[in-house]
Amino acid sequence: MSEAMSDRFKIEWRCFDTREQMVDELTEACCEALMRGIRKRGTASWAVSGGSTPQPLFEAMSGVELDWENIQIALVDERWVDRDHPRSNEAFVRRSLAKGQAAEAMFIGMKTPEDSPFEAIVSVNERYAQVKQPFDSVLLGLGADGHTASFFPDAEGLEAALDLSNDKICVPLRAQKSEITGDELDRMSLSAAAISKAPHVVLMITGAEKKAVLERALETDHHLPIARLAENVAITVYWAP
Numbered sequence: 001m002s003e004a005m006s007d008r009f010k011i012e013w014r015c016f017d018t019r020e021q022m023v024d025e026l027t028e029a030c031c032e033a034l035m036r037g038i039r040k041r042g043t044a045s046w047a048v049s050g051g052s053t054p055q056p057l058f059e060a061m062s063g064v065e066l067d068w069e070n071i072q073i074a075l076v077d078e079r080w081v082d083r084d085h086p087r088s089n090e091a092f093v094r095r096s097l098a099k100g101q102a103a104e105a106m107f108i109g110m111k112t113p114e115d116s117p118f119e120a121i122v123s124v125n126e127r128y129a130q131v132k133q134p135f136d137s138v139l140l141g142l143g144a145d146g147h148t149a150s151f152f153p154d155a156e157g158l159e160a161a162l163d164l165s166n167d168k169i170c171v172p173l174r175a176q177k178s179e180i181t182g183d184e185l186d187r188m189s190l191s192a193a194a195i196s197k198a199p200h201v202v203l204m205i206t207g208a209e210k211k212a213v214l215e216r217a218l219e220t221d222h223h224l225p226i227a228r229l230a231e232n233v234a235i236t237v238y239w240a241p
C-alpha cells in the first residue's frame with residue numbers, strides 16, 4: 001500500500017503465519033484492553049461481532065481467568081432474528097464465549113420483541129445505556145462485500161450509522177439482499193460514533209479473500225463501508241491465512 005493510502009486510513013496490520021498464533025496474540029490484546037478498563041473504572045465492556053471468524057478467539061477467551069464478573073459483553077451487531085434462530089449472533093456468542101470462565105460476565109444482546117430494528121431503536125438504546133461507554137475493546141469482522149458491523153453497502157440507514165456526530169450507541173439498518181446477507185436484511189448495529197470512541201478496535205479476518213477485500217477497499221474502493229470507517233477510526237487488523 002502506498003504512503004498516501006496508509007496516511008488516509010487509520011489501519012495497522014498484524015499478519016500471522018497461522019490462525020493459532022493470531023488467536024494467541026489477539027487473546028492477549030483483548031485481555032489487556034479489558035484489564036486496563038477494569039483498572040481505570042472498575043468494570044470493562046467488550047463489544048463483539050458475530051459471523052463465524054471469531055469462534056476460536058471466543059473459545060480461547062472463555063477459558064481465560066479474568067475478572068469476568070466485572071466485564072460486560074455486548075454485541076457489535078445483530079440480525080433481527082430471535083435467539084433460537086440459527087443465524088442469531090446472540091446465540092453464537094452465548095454458545096462460544098459466554099461459558100467457562102466467561103460465564104460470569106454480563107451479556108447484553110440486541111434483539112428485542114419489536115418486529116423491526118427501526119421500531120426497536122429506543123428500547124435497544126435504553127438497554128445499551130447500561131453498558132459502560134466507551135467500550136474498552138471492539139471486535140469487528142469483515143464481509144466479502146466490504147461490510148463491517150452491519151454497515152452494508154447501500155443499506156437503508158447507512159449514512160446515519162456512519163455519521164460520527166450521531167449520539168446514538170445503536171442504529172437500525174436494512175441491507176440490500178445479497179448472498180452475504182442471506183434473508184436477514186434487518187439489522188441492529190453499533191454506530192460508527194460509538195465504535196470510534198473505543199480505545200481498542202480490532203478487525204479479525206482470515207484467508208486470502210478477506211485480505212484482498214480490505215486491500216481493495218483501502219486502495220481503490222473507498223466507498224466501501226470498511227474504508228469509510230477506517231478513515232475515522234483507528235483499527236488494528238489481525239490477519240492469518
Ligand code: 6PG
Binds near residue numbers: 050051077078143150
Ligand atoms: C453479521 C456479523 C458481521 C460479520 C461479517 C463476517 O452479523 O453478519 O456480525 O458483521 O462480522 O459478516 O462474517 P464471517 O466471520 O462469518 O465471515
